Amino acid sequence: MNFGENLQNIRKKNHMSQEGLAELLSVSRQAVSKWELGEGYPEVDKLLILSQKLNVSLDSLLGNEPAKPVSENIETSGSPRSIRIVSPHEGVILDTTRVVRSQQFRGGERSPKFALFAADGNDTSPWGGVQNTFLAWYRNLEDVTEEIKAIQNALDAGEASYELQYSVKCRRSLLSTRIEE
Known part of the structure; x- marks a missing residue:
């Protein structure tokens, strides 16, 4: 899944509307809509607020594959x-x-x-x-x-x-x- 799909799924699981999420982040509803459509990304600070307020890691929010450990076989x-x-x-x-x-x-x-x-x-x-x-x-x-x-x-x-x-x-x-x- 990409960031937009992840954001939409997480928002819905938290029973939030686009308007509610926009209010939480102090952005417009249109900005949230664009993010969910994959037409852009929020700034770092907004990602951190999303992560904290919605209790989700940045990695899962951004749709990253699990990262390699620093040490694989120690x-x-x-x-x-x-x-x-x-x-x-x-x-x-x-x-x-x-x-x-x-x-x-x-x-x-x-x-x-x-x-x-x-x-x-x-x-x-x-x-x-x-x-x-x-x-x-x-x-x-x-x-x-x-x-x-x-x-x-x-x-x-x-x-x-x-x-x-x-x-x-x-x-x-x-x-x-x-x-x-």
Whole structure:
């Protein structure tokens, strides 16, 4: 399914009209209609609001295939090893066995282009798929890729924890997310 079909299904499962969803996101009903018809996408901030308010992961909302784990075959006594991830900009600390990055977000020059999520598979969305936990924002593909490599190296070295090094601090408002310089 594509984003528009997913959005429509999730909206209907939440017993919301296009008008109700538009009001929730502070956009026009026509904007919601265009998104559902596949004629565009909401901005990153609207996607985050959708994810939070409708209790659905960004991956399932965007219709992405399940992402590859950071470490596919690391095993300790028959179970995957986990690592504690510390995200200083977001105030998140959690144990995970894998991380996944988002697709590239649209936005202005000062908007983050990628997000990183912890995805263990323990929590599932009511609409199927893994419920991901947001970890951090990234300026570009290179930074998020380097972060994933560094997490993989920490896992390979048997480290118990890893503090995110390449993420950017962002200021979030109701309608936008901007990188703090």
